[in-house]
Amino acid sequence: MINARVIVTLKNGVLDPQGKAIEGALAGLGFDGISGARQGKVFDxxxxxxxxxxxxxxxxxxxxxxxxxMVIEDYTVELS
Amino acid sequence: MINARVIVTLKNGVLDPQGKAIEGALAGLGFDGISGARQGKVFDxxxxxxxxxxxxxxxxxxxxxxxxxMVIEDYTVELS
Incomplete structure (x- = not known):
């Protein structure tokens, strides 16, 4: 049995409105000093x-x- | 500037219908030998x-x- 963790993230340059919304929400909660937020997916x-x-x-x-x-996303695979 | 990668996953025992659907879809594509799939989120x-x-x-x-x-999810933080 091998556990594989796959992380899928948007490629650089692909617009990430969800990440932008998170960045705005964090700023609204008082977390300043965030200059970027991107959201991706993880599969175990x-x-x-x-x-x-x-x-x-x-x-x-x-x-x-x-x-x-694969047009807009990259992935990494980690095994454990 | 520090890059933080936050990984949010469902706690063990919490039902993950999305993960089950992925497991079924992978089996349908011919990937056998998968005994579990869970989906989570990653924030960069x-x-x-x-x-x-x-x-x-x-x-x-x-x-x-x-x-x-925090009721149903765990998180890990990795800095780089």
Whole structure:
């Protein structure tokens, strides 16, 4: 069993209105000194394998087919 | 300038229908051997400070006030 954490974030330069809203909301709550906020997604997957190479390749394939929109998003995979 | 990455995940035991849907969709795409999928959120914040202690405390306060629902979610803060 391998736990894979996949983090999907918007590519640099892609407009992130949700992040902007969060930045504004944090400023409204009194948190000043925030010069940027971007929101992304995290997926925690339990993979029934003990082969790290296979787990990494599978997670990358899952990102490219379903979890990430490769036009506007990047992903990283961490195994543990 | 400190970059803070905040990861917000559902607490163990909290039902995650979105994660279940992802697990089903991945199985439908032919990825077998997935025994669990949970979805969470990631926030990348740029903080205008060089004080790591302050940055960590600020990020934790942001989570407790806005970014996470402490009843059902946990958060972790990574600084870089």
């Amino acid at each position: 997957l339990k993979l029934d394998t003990d082969d790290h190479e296979k787990a990494r390749a599978d997670a990358a394939a899952m990102c490219e087919k379903l979890l990430a929109n | 914040l740029k903080l205008d400070t060089d004080d790591h202690e302050k940055a960590r405390a600020d990020a934790a306060a942001m989570c407790e006030k806005l970014l996470a629902n």
